[in-house]
Amino acid sequence: MAEHTSSNITIEAAPADVMEVIADFARYPEWTGEVKEAEVVATDGRGRAEQVRLVMDAGAIKDDQTLAYTWQGGSEVSWTLVKSQMLRSLDGSYALRDRGDGSTEVTYTLTVDVKIPMLGMIKRKAEKVIIDRALAGLKKRVESRAA
Numbered sequence: 001m002a003e004h005t006s007s008n009i010t011i012e013a014a015p016a017d018v019m020e021v022i023a024d025f026a027r028y029p030e031w032t033g034e035v036k037e038a039e040v041v042a043t044d045g046r047g048r049a050e051q052v053r054l055v056m057d058a059g060a061i062k063d064d065q066t067l068a069y070t071w072q073g074g075s076e077v078s079w080t081l082v083k084s085q086m087l088r089s090l091d092g093s094y095a096l097r098d099r100g101d102g103s104t105e106v107t108y109t110l111t112v113d114v115k116i117p118m119l120g121m122i123k124r125k126a127e128k129v130i131i132d133r134a135l136a137g138l139k140k141r142v143e144s145r146a147a
Contacts, residue, residue, distance in 0.1 A: 004091075004111040005128050009135040013142045015096040015104045019074050021142050022094055025052050031141040033133050034058040041066065051082060058130055063087060088113040108135055 028035040037055035065084040078093035092110040
């Protein structure tokens with residue numbers, strides 16, 4: 001089993017508001033540093049994204065990838081790699097926990113396996129940078145919408 005990297009952040013907004021931003025893939029290029037293009041290519045019966053094509057530029061990792069999304073109510077979304085030029089696998093999730101005070105704890109978990117050889121510690125560092133940037137961007141985006 002591959003090792004994963006995980007981190008969390010508290011966002012001053014309700015879980016539904018946080019999930020609304022997470023689910024709005026078309027706007028990812030506006031608030032994520034790594035996503036340059038995002039296109040929903042398939043949706044489920046409830047209109048939620050099932051497959052999304054993302055053009056990424058995360059420094060060492062530049063890629064055109066398609067991810068499959070699975071939604072667990074309004075509190076968790078996970079994804080897995082369908083196709084990619086650079087990656088062998090990519091699994092991740094956002095899990096939201098209502099803190100009961102109007103804020104939400106968001107946990108982001110990510111596992112990436114690249115097709116090119118890369119030391120495990122360098123890969124973990126890259127995952128950590130991606131997660132930290134994503135969480136900071138998500139927090140800024142959600143809280144700026146609430147203000």
